[in-house]
Amino acid sequence: MNRRGWFLFALMCIIWGIPYLLIKVAVESVSVPVLVFTRTAVGAAVLLPLALRGGQLVVLVRHWRPLTAFAAIEIIFPWFLLSNAERHITSSMAGLIIAAVPILAVVMARLIGDSDQLNARRWAGLALGFAGVTVLVGPNLGVDDPWAIIEVLLTACGYAGAPLLTAHRLKGVPGLPMAAVCLAGTALLYTPAAVLTWPDSLPPGRVLAALAGLAVVCTALGFVVFFALIREVGPSRAMVFTYVNPAIAVTAGVCILGEPLRPTFLAAFVLILVGSVLATARQSIGEPVPEPAVPQAAVPR
Template sequence: MSTRHLLDMLLLAALWGASFLFMRVAVPEFGAVPLIAVRVGIAALFLIAVIVIRGQLSELKGKAVPFTVLGLLNSAVPFSLFAYSTLFITAGFAAVLNSTAPLFGALIAFIWFRERLPWLRVLGLFIGFTGVLVLLSGKVSFQPGSGGFAALGALFAAFLYGIAVNYTKHTMTGVRPLVTATGSQITATLMMLPFAIYLWPDNSISVKAWLSVIALGVFCTAIAYLLFFRLLGQIGPTKTIAVTYLIPLFGITWGALFLSEGITLPMIIGGSIILAGVSLATGVISFKAKKLATSER
């Protein structure tokens, strides 16, 4: 992996980690659904401009159904759930919960598509979900306004990401990644627009909140997608997925620096266990038996 690839990966992790910070800042004023509608709308406009410049606009035709499925499962619903969760839990905590997505992806691939799951990956799933229990140990209250339901919502969002990545793998073969990203953001915007209009807040929205949602749409969604798909094409999915391990680090860091969020012991321990499980469940870390070579003298 070249220095440029490493820098791209760090930038991508920093942008995706910052998305939880920007959501936490903007969601109290916008509300979860209007905030995400604006986010995906901005991203869609940005990506449409890019795809027009690259002369790939015609490739969007004939794929309405898969784009709609991806727009729903990979953007509209999970983005809204994470936005809602940041009303009650910290940006860093939400970023750590987001890191469970590869665990769900591996589990869904095994159950839905009968993909082979070696014992080491099964162990990784067990370790990862054990980490989730540790992480939630301080959020077990499910009283109205508590962090329990918010954390479960974030976990369900990660579960939807796991479905989306498997759906993409099995239905979007041969489609350019930029086309997939653009189409999914367009359909997500169209689906969310009527709900956003209905739920649009009566109060005026501050400049700070507007700047946060613009940053979400342009940097944390559109530009992040471009970085992600460039890495995917240049270094492959196995190496690109390593960005998952960096997102919680940036999410926690941005939350602590700009929102004075605390970093709890369960967050550190649970997050570390989750990432260890993810590394095993996704095959990033593996142990291969080595044959002992013998030689005659």
């Protein structure tokens, strides 16, 4: 990987590692519908002109049904559930639970008939990953809000299922216009609830900064950098940053918000990370890894 590739990789680790921190700050003063509306509306306003300039939006018309389903399980419901959960649990906890997405994706792929074989290494990865989730979630069900933890787990299920939907029903659909349309549709859907729960007074500066960061940096800029990274290093290398995001989320929560760093967090993160790497490995050591199709379902968290 060249210097530009490393720069883009590091940037993606940060851009999609800090949403949990920003969400935690934003929900202090604004409702969840306002947060989701602001993030998606601004993101769509930035990305739609780029998609229109490329003339790719017309391709999406014949895919409106799976596109609607994708928006529902990747953005509409998950972003509400995650934001609502962070009203009750720490951003560190949320980021670590989301780290289980690769594990859940392997299980879901198997359930729908994925032809990939689960060898001993991948089974061991699944076992380690679920052990990590148990270490993380189990002791906290009686301490933190149990429904909030369930909301984040449901969010992780949505994030894991959306790529499978695109692989089966949206294969070949360009990613940038798909993201722009899904964001625009979500913004329209949340408009009535956002209007009804709009804050009576201007939120504090840190909340406004968090909303701006979510919309401009984590959503709009996140997509631009993500596709630039794919062009620079290829899709398989580009997706490695997803393993780093939870560490960024925990670091940001602990250092900036002063969230507690429990020993179980570290143990769970190691188990989930190692489990994810093993469970998602498709080739034996030493075999060449083919470049997969460009991941169309990557949406900033």
